[in-house]
Amino acid sequence: MRFSTLIKHPADWMTGGAGEHDAVLTSRIRLARNLRKHSFPGWAKREQRAAALDLMRPAVESLAPMKDAFSQELGDLSSVQKQVLVERHLISRELAARGDGSATVIERRQSFSMMLNEEDHLRMQAIRPGLQLSDAYSALSELDSELEESLEFAFDSNLGYLTTCPTNLGTGLRASAMLHLPGLVLSDQIGQVLQAVSKIGLAVRGLYGEGTESLGNLYQISNQSTLGETEETIIRRLERVIAQVATHERNAREKLLEDDPDMVADKVGRAYGILRHAHIIESKEALNLLSLLRLGGSLGFFPPESVIACDTLLLDIQPAHLQLHSGRKLGPEERDAIRAEIVRSRLQSLDSPDNRLKADGRKSSAEPNNPGDS
Structure with missing residues (x-):
């Protein structure tokens, strides 16, 4: 082989x-x-x-x-x-x-x-x-x-x-x-x-x-x-x-989701926003943000299959994998740009966590109630 x-x-x-x-x-x-x-x-x-x-x-x-x-x-x-x-x-x-x-x-x-x-x-x-x-x-x-x-x-x-x-x-x-x-x-x-x-x-x-x-x-x-x-x-x-x-x-x-849902939603949402739109991202930052995205997948902010997508990305964005992907030796700045490009591409179809929460009938504690709720 x-x-x-x-x-x-x-x-x-x-x-x-x-x-x-x-x-x-x-x-x-x-x-x-x-x-x-x-x-x-x-x-x-x-x-x-x-x-x-x-x-x-x-x-x-x-x-x-x-x-x-x-x-x-x-x-x-x-x-x-x-x-x-x-x-x-x-x-x-x-x-x-x-x-x-x-x-x-x-x-x-x-x-x-x-x-x-x-x-x-x-x-x-x-x-x-x-x-x-x-x-x-x-x-x-x-x-x-x-x-x-x-x-x-x-x-x-x-x-x-x-x-x-x-x-x-x-x-x-x-x-x-x-x-x-x-x-x-x-x-x-x-x-x-x-x-x-x-x-x-x-x-x-x-x-x-x-x-x-x-x-x-x-x-x-x-x-x-x-x-x-x-x-x-x-x-x-x-x-x-x-x-x-x-x-x-x-x-x-x-317990985190029960006691402080806004904090959890904020961390997951920030990770989603950066990973979906960043054009330069270092390995350590990407791993830590993918960790939060994976957490979001396990807590229902994203579809269950997003967990597997994160697991695959955890390996594919490593330095040697990036060099193999590009077929040439890369400098640190090039690696960070290609890493961001791969992440953006893989997560392109992943919908915003806000949309999924609304579809499930959940909302932030800061979101006002409708008059009919009281």
């Missing part, structure tokens, strides 16, 4: 789905594995890394879901192509920085992706829309079992799967969910909720993982320890916490 074919259509996990999708965008499961008789990639010489890659890549490509997959060595991808894959959460920033001896294999619907010779020899990933951690793990576990029939993974009877980083030792499992939490942010509850999540041993990160900031009110919540617990126990606990955070978010949205 060509790179252009891979990114031509939105990934399955970008098109919504069951399971808390208003507050939980995606669920992701990652498994880290290493080859028993090979040095870890970070310590291996070039020829050793090449030998490990030659062993793993055919095994990964032979998996049934990987039929017609995109398979490429990182050294054969341009910097823009690698960054597009990072922006789509299909490879890590660490893998993108590597060259010869590293590769990625990505299923055509982008529900599965494999990183070969990153920090570990093999990092497998499954992504699903909404809160579907158990389903994602079940699907990835099948691929893991198939690979173990042809690859000998490094495993210790006491410690479990051996990994480069001690925090991945044991199951090698990293389970995470991407949450959209504007209600908790606007109601000043986000700090309290995230602190509670951290206290029970879970990690909270920004849009692109460890060391990145939260943009667009998007947060990743994941497990930290993988040693001493089964995969099922880790996932059940994380699913329970994610569901609780999603419930808090939903309650916060409804």
